[in-house]
Amino acid sequence: MSTSENISGVRALTFDVFGTVVDWRASIIRECSLLGRSKGIDRDWERFADSWRGGYAPAMNMVRTGELPWTSIDSLHRMGLERLLIEHGIEGLSESEKDHLNRAWHRLEPWPDSIEGIERIRKRFIAATLSNGNISLLVDMAKHAGITWDCVLSSELSGHYKPDREVYLTAAGLLGLEPGSIMMVAAHTDDLLAAQALGFKTAFVSRPLEFGPSGRAEEAEGTPFDISARDFLDLAVKLGV
Amino acid sequence: MSTSENISGVRALTFDVFGTVVDWRASIIRECSLLGRSKGIDRDWERFADSWRGGYAPAMNMVRTGELPWTSIDSLHRMGLERLLIEHGIEGLSESEKDHLNRAWHRLEPWPDSIEGIERIRKRFIAATLSNGNISLLVDMAKHAGITWDCVLSSELSGHYKPDREVYLTAAGLLGLEPGSIMMVAAHTDDLLAAQALGFKTAFVSRPLEFGPSGRAEEAEGTPFDISARDFLDLAVKLGV
Numbered sequence: 377m378s379t380s381e382n383i384s385g386v387r388a389l390t391f392d393v394f395g396t397v398v399d400w401r402a403s404i405i406r407e408c409s410l411l412g413r414s415k416g417i418d419r420d421w422e423r424f425a426d427s428w429r430g431g432y433a434p435a436m437n438m439v440r441t442g443e444l445p446w447t448s449i450d451s452l453h454r455m456g457l458e459r460l461l462i463e464h465g466i467e468g469l470s471e472s473e474k475d476h477l478n479r480a481w482h483r484l485e486p487w488p489d490s491i492e493g494i495e496r497i498r499k500r501f502i503a504a505t506l507s508n509g510n511i512s513l514l515v516d517m518a519k520h521a522g523i524t525w526d527c528v529l530s531s532e533l534s535g536h537y538k539p540d541r542e543v544y545l546t547a548a549g550l551l552g553l554e555p556g557s558i559m560m561v562a563a564h565t566d567d568l569l570a571a572q573a574l575g576f577k578t579a580f581v582s583r584p585l586e587f588g589p590s591g592r593a594e595e596a597e598g599t600p601f602d603i604s605a606r607d608f609l610d611l612a613v614k615l616g617v
Numbered sequence: 618m619s620t621s622e623n624i625s626g627v628r629a630l631t632f633d634v635f636g637t638v639v640d641w642r643a644s645i646i647r648e649c650s651l652l653g654r655s656k657g658i659d660r661d662w663e664r665f666a667d668s669w670r671g672g673y674a675p676a677m678n679m680v681r682t683g684e685l686p687w688t689s690i691d692s693l694h695r696m697g698l699e700r701l702l703i704e705h706g707i708e709g710l711s712e713s714e715k716d717h718l719n720r721a722w723h724r725l726e727p728w729p730d731s732i733e734g735i736e737r738i739r740k741r742f743i744a745a746t747l748s749n750g751n752i753s754l755l756v757d758m759a760k761h762a763g764i765t766w767d768c769v770l771s772s773e774l775s776g777h778y779k780p781d782r783e784v785y786l787t788a789a790g791l792l793g794l795e796p797g798s799i800m801m802v803a804a805h806t807d808d809l810l811a812a813q814a815l816g817f818k819t820a821f822v823s824r825p826l827e828f829g830p831s832g833r834a835e836e837a838e839g840t841p842f843d844i845s846a847r848d849f850l851d852l853a854v855k856l857g858v
Contacts, residue, residue, distance in 0.1 A: 512791065515767050524765055527769045528767075532791070550752040551753050551756065552753030552754075553753070
């Protein structure tokens, strides 16, 4: 595990959000359960949440390969939801109930260390999102969760999804910084490797519960990142703040 | 003066920044004076600041008409600075000194009510910039001044400058809101009229000192806006927060 302190020249940190800042799984399970209880619908909401998230990468890849034109995560989530409702035999939801459920992704809860960690990091660095979530989703989530960002950046601004290089280069351009002055923070190796290939500094943060107690979250062992941190408080310490 | 409370349905406020949130004139005069003192250069810095700002609209219009390709405010400021240094016979500044001076626009100071007003407004609404300043300028300024935004939006994201309609429509799209759910806030009638024509709600905020004690700031008398406020605290009151 790298614990390199090679952070000289870093001015900004860009954060992956789903899984890295917020616990999408527990949040989605809770929202589904709440709606199910109010509607008298009983299903395996853990499986439902995992399937919903599981449809995310294939849907984004359809955009990345051009099979779909640019489509926001909100719309991709909604497409996935419509399919899942059929697969799970869930009927009788109104348009407004479906919309509310789809917007559960705007109301994801942060990991316990996220808010304090970001606050500490913001004292010395620019802290921005760099998420595949659309801007409005990220803004709503930050308001809901009480997270403060210096800047909300999204794949949406480049018309590409991570790990396409355009996402990272657009973010660097908007921040007015060279890639080497930016550290990408994520719990996902593919995101960090893509950023690293463009010259970004990188920080891996472990989120062992991202896919639930029996899920297989990524581990930092043997990965070539500038920082490897247990959580955002550990990241702050390793950044010297 | 309109004091209409027609704010139902407003979810977000988008703020013009130069002149509306920050006192560009006093800030630029101070930065020029500081550099001048350290370099032993004595000039009429009030006139220098007014000329620098005065070159802003013509330069943006060159972009708006296509005479220049998309050019950031940072670059437009720098073009203006180079011209002004010649006109004022100022020589001997290093590249790093010129860059520091140009970045004075990243360090503009807020009006005394701006920070508290935005904080109050953020308790109930999304508060975003919608400025012709580039994203990095706005992020640096917010860090410097201690302003917290929910989202930093800029003309840069549409490749057009205000009052081009693309700026407002891009912002609405990114916020995921209909224009009627957004209130544009500015001390400038042209900005508000352009937003209003697209369906935005509008709030005029008086900044009588924007152009200095003897300058001619815009007045709200007779203007057709949903709110007219003396400052951001008055705006907060009129928004019911």
